[in-house]
Amino acid sequence: MDLFDGNLAEYRQKQAPLAYRMAPANIDEIVGQESVVGQGKLLRRLIETDRVSSVILFGPPGIGKTAIARVIAYSTKGHFEWLNASTAKVDDIRKVSSEAKERIKMHSAKTILFLDEIHRFNKLQQDSLLPDVEEGNLILIGATTENPFFYVNAALVSRSNIFELKPLAEDDLKKLIQRAIADKARGFGSIKIEMHADALSHLAKLSDGDARRALSALELGVLSTPQNRKGTIDFTLKVAEESIQKKRWCTTRKAISIMTRSPLS
Numbered sequence: 403m404d405l406f407d408g409n410l411a412e413y414r415q416k417q418a419p420l421a422y423r424m425a426p427a428n429i430d431e432i433v434g435q436e437s438v439v440g441q442g443k444l445l446r447r448l449i450e451t452d453r454v455s456s457v458i459l460f461g462p463p464g465i466g467k468t469a470i471a472r473v474i475a476y477s478t479k480g481h482f483e484w485l486n487a488s489t490a491k492v493d494d495i496r497k498v499s500s501e502a503k504e505r506i507k508m509h510s511a512k513t514i515l516f517l518d519e520i521h522r523f524n525k526l527q528q529d530s531l532l533p534d535v536e537e538g539n540l541i542l543i544g545a546t547t548e549n550p551f552f553y554v555n556a557a558l559v560s561r562s563n564i565f566e567l568k569p570l571a572e573d574d575l576k577k578l579i580q581r582a583i584a585d586k587a588r589g590f591g592s593i594k595i596e597m598h599a600d601a602l603s604h605l606a607k608l609s610d611g612d613a614r615r616a617l618s619a620l621e622l623g624v625l626s627t628p629q630n631r632k633g634t635i636d637f638t639l640k641v642a643e644e645s646i647q648k649k650r651w652c653t654t655r656k657a658i659s660i661m662t663r664s665p666l667s
Contacts, residue, residue, distance in 0.1 A: 419617075419618065419621065420582060420589065420590075420617045420618065420620065420621040421464075421613070421614040421617040421618055421621075423588040423589065424578070424581070424582050424585065424588050424589055424617055425468075425469055425472055426469050426472065426473055427473075427476060428473060428476065428477070429446060429449055429450065429473050429477070431473075432466060432469060432470065432473065433466075433570065433574045433577055433578050433581075433613070434465070434466065434568075434570040434571060434574040435465070435466050435470075435567055435568070435570075437568070438470075438565050438566075438567060439470065444563070445457065445470070445563075445565055449473060449474055449477055450477075452477065452478050452479055452480070454474055454478065454514065454541060454543070455541060455562075455563060456535055456541055456542040456543070456558075456561055456562040456563070457542075457543050457544070457562055457563045457564070457565060458520070458542075458543075458544040458545075458546065458550045458554060458558075458559065458562045458563075458564050458565070459471075459543070459544070459545045459546070459565050459567060460545070460546045460547065460548065460549065460550050460564070460565075460566055460567070461547070461566055461567035461568060461569075462547060462569055462611065462612065463547055463612060463614065464609075464611075464612030464613050464614035464615055465567045465568065465569055465570055465611060465612065465613065466567055466570075466613065467518075467545040467546075467567060468518065468545060469613075471484075471516045471518075471543055471545065474514065474516075474543065475514075475516070478514060479511075480511055480512035480513060480514055480541075481502075481505055481511055481512070481513045481514070482513075482514050482516065483498050483513060483514070483515045483516065484516050484518070485498070485515065485516070485517050485518070486517075486518045486519055487517055487518065487519045487520050487521070487522040487523045487527070488519050488522045490517070490523075491527075492526070492527055492530050495527070495530050495531060496530070498513070498515055498540070499534045499539060499540060501513070502515075502534065502539045502540050503539050506539065512541060513539070513540055513541065514540075514541045514543060515540050515541065515542055515543065516543045516545070517531075517542060517543070517544050517545070518545045519545065519546060519547075520544035520545065520546050520550075520554060521546040521547070521548040521550070521553035521554060525555065528554065528555040528558055529555060529557075531555075531558060532555070532557055532558065532561075535558065535561055535562075536561065542558070542562065544558070544562070550564060551564075568611070569610065569611020569612070570609075570611045570612070570613055571611070572603070572606040572607055573606075574613075575605070575606040575609050575611070575613060575616045576602055576603075576606045578613050578616060578617065579597070579602060579605060579606065579616055579617070579620050580597070580602070582617055582620060583595050583597060583620070590620075590624055593624065593635060594629070594632075594633055594634040594635065595624060595634065595635045595637055596634050596635070596636050596637060597637045598636075598637060598638050598639060598642075600639045600642075601637050601638055601639045601641060601642035602642075604639055604642040604643060604646070605619050605620060605642050605645070605646055608646045608647075608648060609646065615646070616646075619642070619645040619646035620645070622645045622646075623637055623641045623642060623644070623645035624637070626644075626645075627641050
């Protein structure tokens with residue numbers, strides 16, 4: 403198992419998508435979201451003192467919900483479990499709950515459960531979390547792109563601190579892109595890249611506050627652009643334009659989808 407674990411770690415460091423590799427390893431690496439994890443803010447204090455209580459993080463994709471969960475996982479002395487509501491079942495919750503209770507009995511150790519896309523759980527599935535959250539057997543961290551006041555069980559909401567995350571500013575995205583270019587361990591620091599200012603601005607603007615989208619566009623541009631005679635990848639505006647496309651929104655279809663969607667169904 404150690405061999406496979408080592409191979410997996412090596413893959414993640416060298417072959418995994420850039421956005422995954424550049425995920426923050428500590429709270430100081432989180433870019434943006436100052437209102438949530440800035441100096442002196444409640445969630446930051448809870449993370450730094452390892453006293454995180456049940457929380458729900460909500461906001462658009464690619465803005466740091468999973469990143470914050472990873473930071474908590476790295477920093478806590480408790481046991482951390484990951485589940486995705488799109489694939490998890492009630493039996494998975496029961497298994498995590500049973501193991502959490504045993505962990506308390508044997509080691510007085512807490513268990514933190516990160517449940518991604520919690521809005522995808524129906525009412526019955528969300529109800530299955532209530533007893534353990536109420537009794538303190540599990541500390542729940544839920545992440546959702548939907549407003550939890552509409553798509554998450556009111557009882558769970560009342561037992562959780564709700565933190566709304568906002569799309570990243572263009573300056574934040576520029577910082578992330580430049581960090582990825584310079585980082586030798588996780589990013590492209592071992593490659594000579596000349597990022598043109600207008601190309602950087604274009605990536606940041608068209609990413610629409612989504613860090614994952616910005617880093618994916620950077621990766622696509624770098625890996626698809628040959629080096630020039632000086633051994634440098636010339637990341638021009640043209641490369642940037644080819645690497646990221648404008649999102650096409652169908653307002654009418656999106657509105658119909660929202661109107662017909664049934665919360666907690």
